[in-house]
Amino acid sequence: MQLQNQIIHKLSNALTPVHLEVVNESGNHNVPAGSESHFKVTLVADVFEGDSLVKRHQRLYQVLAEELKSGVHALAMHLYTPAEWREKEGAAPLSPPCMGGEKG
Amino acid sequence: MEIMERIKQQIEGAPIVLYMKGTPQFPQCGFSSHVVQALAACDAEFTDINVLADPEIRENLPxxxxxxxxxxxxxxxxxxxxxxxxxxLYQRGELKTMVEAAGKG
Structure with a gap:
């Protein structure tokens, strides 16, 4: 979970998302159990407004450059502006982003 | 030839160029395989470059x-x-438009 938490923390700080979900998908790949190599990120943020899709991905690659060099093999990304997300997910209210607190 | 120049020539040498792991017939990665299928569904003709067979490209393309x-x-x-x-782009129908326009600009 260490790397996963690190990714969540960095993205929260850098992009102030209104919605952020980071899933460790390593279990679907041919890697040892407990690996943190394949992740899927769903992130909704205002900063993507006016960005091309390539530009959005490049923002995340920049924030996570260190992780990509050291262990993260694949990073699937689904990146939306709040307006696009509402259109995609309907009128459901956005959950607040993680504030960094640990689970008891 | 300097590697960045070689990459530039590859990318500019054909309208559609896909750098992938493996080949369209034998993709070595699920993500590469998906892209090949999307391009095929759009009837795209593309040049594929297997980065696993060319370590210099794999290292420098990023x-x-x-x-x-x-x-x-x-x-x-x-x-x-x-x-x-x-x-x-494929799901939105935009990939097909882009593929059809490729090389005509």
């Missing part, structure tokens, strides 16, 4: 367009994106 992972799809010399973006 610097070319500030994009650290594979696959990478280029149309008319511009980075379109990796698997997530290509699949999104």
């Amino acid at each position: 610097r070319y367009a500030n994009w650290p992972t594979f696959p990478q799809l280029y149309i008319d010399g511009e980075l379109v994106g990796g698997c997530d973006i290509v699949m999104e």
Whole structure:
């Protein structure tokens, strides 16, 4: 979970998302159990407004450059502006982003 | 030839260029495989480059367009994106339009 938490923390700080979900998908790949190599990120943020899709991905690659060099093999990304997300997910209210607190 | 120059010539040498792991017939990565299928569904003719067979390209291409992972799809010399973006464009119907316009600009 260490790397996963690190990714969540960095993205929260850098992009102030209104919605952020980071899933460790390593279990679907041919890697040892407990690996943190394949992740899927769903992130909704205002900063993507006016960005091309390539530009959005490049923002995340920049924030996570260190992780990509050291262990993260694949990073699937689904990146939306709040307006696009509402259109995609309907009128459901956005959950607040993680504030960094640990689970008891 | 300097590696960045070689990459530039590859990318500009054909309307649609896909850097992938493996080949369209035998993709070595699920993400590469997805992109090949999306391109095939759009009847795209593309040049494929297997980065697993060319370590120099694999090592240096991420610097070319500030994009650290594979696959990478280029149309008319511009980075379109990796698997997530290509699949999104495909689902929106935009990939077909881009493929059809490739090389005509």
